[in-house]
Amino acid sequence: MEAPPEPLSASRVGSFAYLTVKDRLPKILTQIIDRLHRSRAKFHEEHGEEGSEADKKIISLLSKLRNELLTDKPITPLTDGRPDVGEWNAYLEAQRCLTAMPSWFTSAWLYVECYMYRRVQEAMALCPPLNDHDVFSELKQKSFFDSQKAIISLCDHLGEVLNKISGLNKDEVKKEFQQLLQVCLWGNKCDLSISAGKDNPQKASPLTGLNDLKAKILIDDTEAVWATLEDKLKKNPSSTQCFRLDIVLDNAGFELFTDLVLAEFLLASKLVDQIHFHGKCMPWFISDVTKEDVNFTVHLLMASNHRWSSKLGATWRSHLQDGSWVYHDHMFWTFPHEYCSMEAIAPDLYAELKRSNLILFKGDLNYRKLTGDRQWDHTTAFETALQGFHPSALCSLRALKADLQVGLQPGMAEILTAADPDWMVSGEYAVIQFSDAKQ
Ligand SMILES: O=P(O)(O)OC[C@@]1(O)O[C@H](CO)[C@@H](O)[C@@H]1O
Ligand SMILES: [Mn+2]
16 A cells, blocks of 8 residues: 655645644634633632632743744643643654654644644643633634524424424435535534634524535535435334444534534434434634533523423433433544544544444544545545544535545546635535445
């Protein structure tokens, strides 16, 4: 097997990775520092002098991090006591074998971007009593509140479907599935990392305009996903075979809500029997989901005075309590590794995913890790780019926000570039890209 292409890196001046490391990541650090400054009085109220002193210390650690990044200093080992430190520092040692002095503008983009967010958590971990403060929670919660109109309209739609679901024939179930899969796909546009923290809520109703967006779906493997689910329907409904769906989550706020709506539909239609969600064990890439974000979303829905919102909130809390919905947050999801390393680095997680019948990977960062964030030709087969990562049938639901995309027909990338040079990084295009476990 020939060696895979090089990883994307900021060493390529003018590349999206270069612009991200040079401009966007420093801007994100500056915004975190500004928010911490503005929260000093609150920290003092909550924790007294200790709180404001910790705030000052975090700000100085993050200012130092920002300076290291801007001046391309060497990547340094982590020093906090979190359980993942050993793996992170082993990864740095391995990078030192590849490039003498791993640094921000010479190492792989995937590594340095993940490392930056992990260093933010190191700064928090080193400064009690603020060590459990989520520096992104304000932005994630605002994204949820700002998407209320879209959330209410999606709640009403799901409510109507749930009311009639037992009477739907298979074609009607399939049509609803296709619609909610696309709503879930486009929910990925609402990510605060690509927008460098700028508001990015879902304003309009997520159901109107799906047809116009169809042309923006560059790869649409919905039929293959449906065939995987339909297997379950074909077998007699009383079969004991339990169909397990796993959803590797991405962003909190509106996107998480669309994930939970799709999950509810798949469970209520009996297309699946159990759903496992995978979130992050620490605040990550600004808007990525943590357990606290799931609890916040479910509790806000329950407290809503909108009938279907409160009903769904209560239903979803009971799913999480009765085991039909299971939430995991393995530390591997906040490592810098490409997913083809998972079986070696986190065999327990790989074994867990092998128990799934279908895994949905949400978003751009997951896509980058599925394909190793490497400079593949656009016509490279998805299976090739997965480099042996195959715990189960899997499907990426991704709005394109980084300059890599595989599995395109010959000539398609050239046509897209001519029409819109930013087609890979604008978030305006998306893929529903499937790979079957039967390799
Ligand atoms: O995984 P998401 O939330 O869809 O997107 C996150 C992300 O697009 O933010 C950065 C934008 O450059 C990328 O590094 C990363 O892929
Ligand atoms: Mn994200």
